[in-house]
Amino acid sequence: MKNLPLLFxxxxxxxxxxxxxxxxxxxxxxxxxVPTTSTLNxxxxxxxxxxxxxxxxAGIALQGKEVYQNQGCMYCHSQQVRPKGYGADFERGWGxxxxxxxxxxxxxxxxxxxxxxxxxxxxxxxxxxxxxWHHQHLYNPQITSPGSVMPPFRYLYRxxxxxxxxxxxxxxxxxxxxxxxxPPGYEVVPTDEAKALVAYLLxxxxxxxxxxxxxxx
Amino acid sequence: MSTLPTTQASPAPAKTEAPPEEWSDRVALSTIDxxxxxxxxxxxxxxxxxxxxxxxxxxVASFKLHNPEFLGNIEALTFGRARSAHLNAMTYGxxxxxxxxxxxxxxxxxxxxPVRYHxxxxxxxxxxxxxxxxxxxxxxxxxxxxxxxxxxxxxVTPLLALxxxxxxxxxxxxxxxxxxxxxxxxxxxxxxALFWFPWLYTVAQMMxxxxxxxxxxxxxxxxxxxxxxLGLWYTPVGLAAAYYLIPKILGKPIHSYxxxxxxxxxxxxxxxxxxxxxxxxxxxxxxxxxxGTVGSIGxxxxxxxxxxxxxxxxxGSFRAVWNSPTLRFVVFGAMSYTLTSLxxxxxxxxxxNEVTHFTHFTVAHAHHGVYxxxxxxxxxxxxxxxxxxxxxxxxxxxxxxxxxxxxALGIGIYVVGLSIGGWMQGLMMNNPDIPFLxxxxxMIPWLLSRSFAGILxxxxxxxxxxxxxxxxxxxRSTVPKTSLGRERVPA
Numbered sequence: 001m002k003n004l005p006l007l008f009x010x011x012x013x014x015x016x017x018x019x020x021x022x023x024x025x026x027x028x029x030x031x032x033x034v035p036t037t038s039t040l041n042x043x044x045x046x047x048x049x050x051x052x053x054x055x056x057x058a059g060i061a062l063q064g065k066e067v068y069q070n071q072g073c074m075y076c077h078s079q080q081v082r083p084k085g086y087g088a089d090f091e092r093g094w095g096x097x098x099x100x101x102x103x104x105x106x107x108x109x110x111x112x113x114x115x116x117x118x119x120x121x122x123x124x125x126x127x128x129x130x131x132x133w134h135h136q137h138l139y140n141p142q143i144t145s146p147g148s149v150m151p152p153f154r155y156l157y158r159x160x161x162x163x164x165x166x167x168x169x170x171x172x173x174x175x176x177x178x179x180x181x182x183p184p185g186y187e188v189v190p191t192d193e194a195k196a197l198v199a200y201l202l203x204x205x206x207x208x209x210x211x212x213x214x215x216x217x
Numbered sequence: 218m219s220t221l222p223t224t225q226a227s228p229a230p231a232k233t234e235a236p237p238e239e240w241s242d243r244v245a246l247s248t249i250d251x252x253x254x255x256x257x258x259x260x261x262x263x264x265x266x267x268x269x270x271x272x273x274x275x276x277v278a279s280f281k282l283h284n285p286e287f288l289g290n291i292e293a294l295t296f297g298r299a300r301s302a303h304l305n306a307m308t309y310g311x312x313x314x315x316x317x318x319x320x321x322x323x324x325x326x327x328x329x330x331p332v333r334y335h336x337x338x339x340x341x342x343x344x345x346x347x348x349x350x351x352x353x354x355x356x357x358x359x360x361x362x363x364x365x366x367x368x369x370x371x372x373v374t375p376l377l378a379l380x381x382x383x384x385x386x387x388x389x390x391x392x393x394x395x396x397x398x399x400x401x402x403x404x405x406x407x408x409x410a411l412f413w414f415p416w417l418y419t420v421a422q423m424m425x426x427x428x429x430x431x432x433x434x435x436x437x438x439x440x441x442x443x444x445x446x447l448g449l450w451y452t453p454v455g456l457a458a459a460y461y462l463i464p465k466i467l468g469k470p471i472h473s474y475x476x477x478x479x480x481x482x483x484x485x486x487x488x489x490x491x492x493x494x495x496x497x498x499x500x501x502x503x504x505x506x507x508x509g510t511v512g513s514i515g516x517x518x519x520x521x522x523x524x525x526x527x528x529x530x531x532x533g534s535f536r537a538v539w540n541s542p543t544l545r546f547v548v549f550g551a552m553s554y555t556l557t558s559l560x561x562x563x564x565x566x567x568x569x570n571e572v573t574h575f576t577h578f579t580v581a582h583a584h585h586g587v588y589x590x591x592x593x594x595x596x597x598x599x600x601x602x603x604x605x606x607x608x609x610x611x612x613x614x615x616x617x618x619x620x621x622x623x624x625a626l627g628i629g630i631y632v633v634g635l636s637i638g639g640w641m642q643g644l645m646m647n648n649p650d651i652p653f654l655x656x657x658x659x660m661i662p663w664l665l666s667r668s669f670a671g672i673l674x675x676x677x678x679x680x681x682x683x684x685x686x687x688x689x690x691x692x693r694s695t696v697p698k699t700s701l702g703r704e705r706v707p708a
Binding site (some may be wrong): 074145146150151 | 496
């Protein structure tokens with residue numbers, strides 16, 4: 001090839017083309033989405049005084065999200081529900097409806113994930129799993145889910161002697177017949193990181209409708 | 218249009234091309250090789266060290282996926298961190314270092330422009346490796362970002378960007394000072410890659426970390442970047458190396474000049490758009506998913522074109538391919554490129570994606586591309602390049618043979634095993650009657666096969682590294698010691 005200007009222009013424009021086509025145009029199309037009410041009024045505007053969705057997360061959940069990020073939970077867990085009829089996300093109970101772009105607009109880091117070694121967690125806070133269940137599971141997944149390949153996150157917990165005045169209110173109930181169960185006179189308590197992580201998990205829920213995404217879609 | 222080697226027996230078709238080096242250029246080439254000696258060895262050895270680190274991390278991550286208690290109490294090696302450190306060690310450590318060496322060397326050879334001021338290049342290389350070291354340290358000890366392919370913490374971004382700029386500019390300088398007015402296909406690919414990578418990296422860093430885009434626009438940016446790292450960075454350089462080495466070692470021109478042009482432009486046009494297929498079914502507009510599917514299916518064109526061009530070049534010389542250790546690796550890589558790309562296009566079809574998305578099938582596919590194609594081609598190129606930089610032969614033909622067979626078998630088992638496993642995983646996941654834990658259990662045999670493959674790959678990498686160190690540390694000699702290590706260079 002001798003036509004160098006063509007080569008340079010081509011190298012430049014092919015990438016510029018995909019960047020504007022994929023990224024710039026999505027930014028223009030929905031980069032400015034804002035929270036809205038579940039249903040719109042007759043003019044297509046949010047209902048006046050209605051509750052806005054999605055809602056911002058609380059501080060402790062945001063700290064928990066950092067733990068989720070730096071432990072790399074995302075490499076086994078997605079946070080997105082595919083539309084009903086495409087895959088079995090809905091039938092598996094991973095969410096009452098598909099997730100849409102607006103669901104993610106308040107997140108400063110979007111953790112959609114591309115792997116489901118474990119179940120989708122977009123709506124894990126909406127399942128009937130208590131904080132204690134999560135702590136047991138994180139301490140040793142085999143307690144709640146025998147045969148799981150989820151790693152143990154025991155290092156987010158502390159083993160301590162039970163105070164003579166009574167056990168800590170945070171103590172996690174670990175059945176005695178599992179490895180790493182506390183010996184008599186000891187208890188397992190979550191560190192601040194573990195508490196924040198569980199608060200984050202419990203905050204993950206899709207329990208609201210949006211004008212563009214009704215339940216069962 | 219280059220001058221063909223005068224020894225070329227077959228009548229040259231009107232438009233064919235070979236790497237534009239005449240055999241009388243030997244002297245010029247050896248000055249260039251001389252000028253690349255120190256940087257070339259620096260990058261290859263750094264790459265080799267990262268390859269071993271990345272392999273160790275891979276083994277840890279792989280074992281954890283069937284034995285979660287394995288090293289289970291070490292926070293730094295929890296699955297999410299170990300696999301991310303593995304990916305980054307392999308990509309930015311091994312991949313980029315090998316790529317820097319091979320791309321700069323091929324570029325300066327084709328441009329007949331020796332590398333000047335190579336101490337600046339080496340300083341840049343040291344900075345790059347320092348950046349990757351800090352980045353991986355950060356991943357292991359608490360700063361993992363959880364953005365795929367961009368796991369290293371943002372405090373290394375400036376260092377990496379700066380050192381990349383210093384390395385990349387060397388390729389562009391070589392191009393600027395080139396002699397002769399013909400520009401060979403390998404040069405287009407390398408030039409394009411050197412330009413595309415910093416653009417991809419900067420945009421991704423800005424739109425994801427420094428001034429994050431809102432919501433899932435981040436995810437689109439992420440996959441535009443991550444897929445293009447393979448498509449517009451590793452692939453062009455892998456293809457450039459194949460386009461350089463196949464005709465060079467076989468001593469005949471590339472079959473068709475027009476096919477090379479078509480292959481280059483269709484790759485530039487389609488690969489760009491393919492990344493969003495990682496978000497099919499996800500919370501992004503449908504038209505974007507369609508664009509990703511179209512881009513991915515369009516990739517069939519460059520892939521077939523390149524495959525035909527390479528195949529027709531090698532036709533009639535298959536024995537020579539087999540006898541040259543370089544070509545064994547390169548042709549293995551080129552064939553993997555064809556296969557993995559066609560599978561990739563199929564995976565972007567929504568009906569197929571419904572099964573393969575979110576499964577180990579994707580992991581198999583990623584290794585098929587980055588390893589069976591790119592890494593194998595880099596191995597081949599290194600086997601060809603180092604004897605010329607060092608003026609000595611590879612000390613052990615047996616180690617090369619072990620390297621080839623362990624890696625070829627290893628990656629073969631890896632890809633086949635995880636693809637079957639991943640496909641089953643997808644089918645089971647789409648059947649809501651199967652409890653999730655049953656799927657987890659059903660995957661274990663396939664994950665074990667992956668760990669076994671990982672051990673084979675480790676053997677191959679150790680053989681490669683041992684040979685490399687032996688070669689560099691061994692006594693200098695210009696007399697070939699082995700026949701296998703010696704390339705059939707047409708004289």
